[in-house]
Amino acid sequence: MRARGWHWVALALACATAANSWPRRSKAEDPDEEWARKQADWETRNGYMFYTLPEQEPPKRDLPNYSGQDSNPVTKEGALWIPRFILFPVYLVTEGILRQGLGGGITKAEEKEIPARVIDAFRFGEKQQYIIFPVFSFDLGLRANIGVVSSFGDIPVKHTTLSAGALFGGIDFVSGDIGITWSPPGKKWSGALSVGASRRADGLFFGLGSEASKDNESRYNWVGYDVGVNYTVEPFRRGSISLDTGYRYRVFGDDVSGTTIPDLVEEGNISSLPPAYPQGYSAWYLDARIAYDSRQPRPSPGSGVRVSTGFNLGLDPVLGNTSSSWIVYGAGVRGFLDVSGHNHTLSLGAIVIFSDGLRGEVPFTEVPAVSGNGPMPAFVGRVLAGDSASVLNFQFTWPIWLRLDGKIHFAVGNVFDGHLSNFAFEDLRMSFGGGIQAHGAEKTYFEFMAGGGTETFAQGPSVTSVRVLLGVSRDY
Template sequence: MTTRTPLVALVAITIAISPAITPALAHAQTGQDGEDGQDLGPGASAAEQQRRADDSAGDQGMEDDREGDPPSIGRREVPDFDGRPDPGISFEDAILWVPRVLFYPLHLVFEWIIRRPLGWILTTGERERWGAFQFPPFAEEEPEWGLVPTLFVDFGFQPSGGLYLWTDNVVVPRNGLRFQLGFGGIDWLRASVLDRYRFDDQGTMMQVKVVGTMRPDYLLAAINGEGESDELVRYGARSIEGEVAVAFRPWRSSHLRIEAGVRGYEFYDTDWVNDERGEQTISDGVAQGWFEYPPGWEGYVAYRQRLEGSIDTRQRRPIEGSGVRVEGYVEQGFDLAEAQDRRWLTYGGAVGAYWEISQGRTLGLWGGAEFATALGSLPVPFTELPDLSGRGRMVGFRRGWLYGESIAWATLEYRYPIWITVDGFVNVTTGNAFGAELDGFDPAKLRMSFALGLRTVGDPDQSFTIQIGFGTDTFERGAEPAVLRITAGMQEGF
């Protein structure tokens, strides 16, 4: 008992005094307690003491910075690595200031009223996967099959709705089927079927198409640019068309297409006229001496074959960019019932240049001419003549306004991206329809067409368009507005 007691007492005393002894021993070993426990006492080297002093000053500077004082070390200037002077503003940027200033009011409208709000809606729809944006014509990559409703309104014509069904790679790989059904009333029906096979991913394909249409609201204003702007007649027509086509995309946006088919027309007087606008049926217009019955009014069934192509230096979408485009076509047809007497040839071409100003904003200038020549004793049917209006070149005019044995036009268009598959556009065109081989051409007889709106791009079979525009009378008549055109909805492209 007496032997273990001193040992236990010694252990207890050591534990009790160790917290006081340990710092003293550590201080004796280091001479001065540094922040990281390193020796900065008399035994430390001068270099080590200087380094710790610099670090301490740096820490103090950081504390000063945190308290809001200016940094103790100034920001270093960016080195001039290449030794070359600042290039300054480029010539391209300098000349762009002229149109920027002139068109700044339009820029405010297109940028802040059209592009940005629509861009927000479309981007949000894609991100939130709204159903309408997962299908054509808005989808960047459409599903392999689907069925969507369609609606198209062209003020001045009967509106229509319908269904659009498509399938891809369902029957066999690379095969696509398209079905379009339109209904605008019991007297307005349209049905189309297309079967297409793609041989590769470059656009080489073969397709078969059948289309049947019945409408009571077709419009005819004048042929060869003759007639007054208020002499409008309406007519109805039933038509059916079958076609086989082969197409190639050999280089960039260039193309070559060969097609052949049969189409037939039957025309009739209609009661779909607007008396307030002074419209008449064709028979009433003839009776009043506005013009004679148009050639082919009795109806016809024609065989036709067509060759068209283009050389386009621009890349394919979505790259595109600046470039030039030259295109042309030739089409030969004849009436199967009067093959010797009613034969014709239509041909034409256009050339254009496109400048991508920046990020898809493109300015395009192009123009061209088209011609129709009778090869037999009977004239070319009026529905086979080049059409400058509607879905043709002067989009401010309604379809059927500018038929002619020859047409000529020049267009300036500014296009700007709103979304991946949607572009806005502003279109200004001058031109008119004339007699054979531009007979009667005179700059004073040209008209103007203005249009702006948006349209989808990328899907060749179905497009969505919103457009407002108008067309004018000829310059010699004062170029006063003659027609207002407003369209909205989905249009068939195949």
Template sequence: MLSPLYVANEYVLRRPLGAVVQHAERERWADTVVDWFTFGENRQHLIVPTALYDFGLLPCVGFYYSGDDVFASGNQLRLHAATWGPRWINATAADRYAIDKSDRVQVRFEFKRSEDNLFFGIGPDVVRDARSRYGLERTEGSLAYRGQLTAAARLDVESGVHRIAFVEGECCGDPSLDAQIAAGAVMPPPGYRAPYTAGYLRVAVTRDTRRPRPEPGGGTYLSLQARPSFDLGGGRSWIQYGGVAGGAVDLTGHRRTLRLQLALDFVDAMSDDRIPFTEYPVLGGEGMPGFLPGWLTGRSAAAAQVGYTWPVWLGVDAQTRLTIGNAFGEHLDGFGLDKLRVSGDVGFTTSTAYDQGLELLFGLGTDTFDRGGGVTSVRVSIGTRRGF
């Protein structure tokens, strides 16, 4: 199953891009690009065009702005806006202020309207034939604090409100979720078509002994988070919680890093068991990159991943990852080795400190082992990804 990943990595990605990289280094492309997109007395402002094409989702184009010491010393402003017409709109703004070297606060706002959201069902046994689309409109505002506890540990606290509303959704030749429900192909997910407004408080503690570049990339990391939410109009409440633990070994001391990690996510009711499915843990995207976001949804999710990352150029890393996991019922109900899926991917990603990165990815995802483990998902993604 993984031989196509090797062929794609070797002959489609590594060798052709290796030749491009060598030419770019000789011609000093990196310096030229920086000059194009930065401005200001100290080059503290950056503005770049953005675009993302994740095959199977609507594409988008837009811009990203990054400004340091905006309005006041120590204040950072980040803006991102992208669209593909009225069917896909996303606008995000974040203003951060550094209180000192260890503490900062942030105000953030985001609006997103998307008519291409995927839904296959809930739990480990979803099948490709149940694929459907729905539309979602999300508006969120939050206030956050980050404090450095030790050299390797930090605390994040965030409080906010988000509004979720459903809109018509169709994309890419797939039937709408409404049509699939009417045909009896899938059951209506909990809370579908019922708009709500929820307040939340997120607390996360992270310990990460990996050092920033150019130091070697080995170390261990552990992140634990909990996020209680309260429906401001319906009397419901629920809590999302989970974490990721892992370790990395730098094989050469030059950022050729082998990484192993385990991630677990859960959502439980605190009052009234009617948790909207839009608050469920989702795999796909970063969790299992061989699947599009939305493929795997459940009351809990588990994923174990081994990955290898190596530098290929200034600010650019190549990576390959193999992930085993799935979405399950409450508290991993239904978990079994035969219910696991495999995700494998290769690609390139930027390693700079900016909140906007560039990624090229090719991935495959499989069915569960008890159904043969055949490839059911092919993912190709190229473009910029927002990280704030």
């Protein structure tokens, strides 16, 4: 009730604002009857009127008879008053509240140079090289969050960039990182050092490999720290070689609402707790990736082939009941066909990923996942995670605006036990969806996607996963 009351107060204020601030169309002082009628016709043609005539303003002259014709033109207004009457409330909002109210406020703010000061607060420095901007994310099934990312050029030394970011999604969802990137001008390589810490309570677990199922949806919380260095070289077109090494720490818990992982075990839905849960793990890791990509950077046509392979080696000498080590490795190939020469690009790709415990088992958050930002994006987070994975993915992307693409995908694949040992066609799932996505930015980009994911063909490929993502995504 209170909200409704405020609504009407706001509406009344907006009407009053509109009535007082709306620059009028003309109004004659004492026109003769004929021209008053002509003017009224003409004013009606030109939309709704709000009149006030402040005394200090000079009186308007009469509208002259420009055409010199001896009778009024036949009005074509006809029955337009009916849709106008029906649409008046919407018009009042769009014109009175948004244009006059919001517009008036922004105009005043601009006059006082407030936006410039706000922008200066987010983008500053002698060369405007320091940038701070907000990010947000809504990903159905995960915790919505807001945050900031920042970039400080030539800090601490020339050609380096200090970057920092933070996300907040509640008292149990805090994440931050800081890093330095070194990109010498004119060189095709860059180096980076980064440190990050996270505390999140929206971990999703659906089981691993063949046990992964919508029926096993459960949650966990986790705390993690990361420190790492990166070296990337881009020797050819969009191809790259990337080396990462560093230290990673994770510990998990069941301090969440709803079904927890131990509940799944208790109910017999999964056979045992996943590796490293809840005690966590720490790992020195080495990640190496190499990709050959024959495509030219945009806006050149997008046809070409991308072949990539890589591995991630983890060594956990400290935590857990037993120290462990593991390796995750895989390869992918994708062909792109730009059907128009203007980046209307069809692509078909296949990817296989394996993981092996060199000593002990692979922690459940380190095993390959194809959901989230992977090739089956209609599944949220690490819903599809297992010891091995195989996916066939079809995509079509097309430009819809500057640096904004439309995108649809259809993928068939799943995660399996080690080395695809239980691979079967009837155990594959489908992922499909579409949306829009910014291109051009490397790590932070706007994205909207809606999609659906199915159960396996054996279970009947009904849609059991729906993902809606809206936000400024950030690839860590």
